[in-house]
Amino acid sequence: MTSLDYAWDEPILPPFIMLTVKGAGSSEIVCSMNDFQDSKQLYYENFIYIAATYTFSGLQEPSVRPVASNKDAANAELVLDVSPKTQRVILKKKEPGKRSQLWRMTGTGMLCHEGSSVPHNPHKPSPRSVDSCMILDIAGLAAVTDNRYEPLMLRKP
Numbered sequence: 001m002t003s004l005d006y007a008w009d010e011p012i013l014p015p016f017i018m019l020t021v022k023g024a025g026s027s028e029i030v031c032s033m034n035d036f037q038d039s040k041q042l043y044y045e046n047f048i049y050i051a052a053t054y055t056f057s058g059l060q061e062p063s064v065r066p067v068a069s070n071k072d073a074a075n076a077e078l079v080l081d082v083s084p085k086t087q088r089v090i091l092k093k094k095e096p097g098k099r100s101q102l103w104r105m106t107g108t109g110m111l112c113h114e115g116s117s118v119p120h121n122p123h124k125p126s127p128r129s130v131d132s133c134m135i136l137d138i139a140g141l142a143a144v145t146d147n148r149y150e151p152l153m154l155r156k157p
Contacts, residue, residue, distance in 0.1 A: 008033075047102040047114055050080040050136075052091060080136070082115055082154060089136065089152035103136070111136040113154055133157070 008015065015033035055078040081092035081101045095101060100115035112133040134154035141150075 045104065045114075047104050049094060049101055050103055050111070051094070052078045055091075080152070082113055084115075087116075087154055089154065106133075106135075110157060116154060 016030055017033055018028055018030050020028040055076040077094045078091040079094045079101050080103070081090055081098070082088070083090055084100060092101070098115075099119075100113075102114035103111050104114060106112050112135050116134040117132060135157050137153060137155045138150040139153045
């Protein structure tokens with residue numbers, strides 16, 4: 001734990017401070033600086049996009065062969081998305097905040113798809129059950145056994 005000396009902005013006002021986490025499920029608390037309680041906590045989800053990095057910058061590692069020579073692919077900003085009708089995992093242009101493109105890492109290292117789970121209230125500290133989400137997986141074992149490509153899909157853990 002660290003501390004930092006602070007000069008109160010308005011010494012004649014009550015010593016309260018509002019702490020806020022901005023985002024899709026923003027959360028805020030008001031704390032008394034005279035009686036700061038450990039029980040007051042901010043909760044927020046830290047979602048990620050799984051991106052095809054080449055499509056964001058056009059840069060790639062020297063040892064990697066380009067997938068396409070199309071210059072448009074370098075700026076396409078493609079991320080993993082899940083089609084709501086087919087539940088197939090596809091590459092699609094990034095749309096900030098679109099739930100079907102958001103993922104989170106579980107404590108056991110699985111990538112859980114946010115769009116296939118029930119929305120969670122970030123103001124409530126109840127952690128989500130891994131069993132209630134769909135995770136990213138490959139469709140079969142061919143990618144491991146005979147060097148064939150397998151599509152990505154969502155599965156129960």
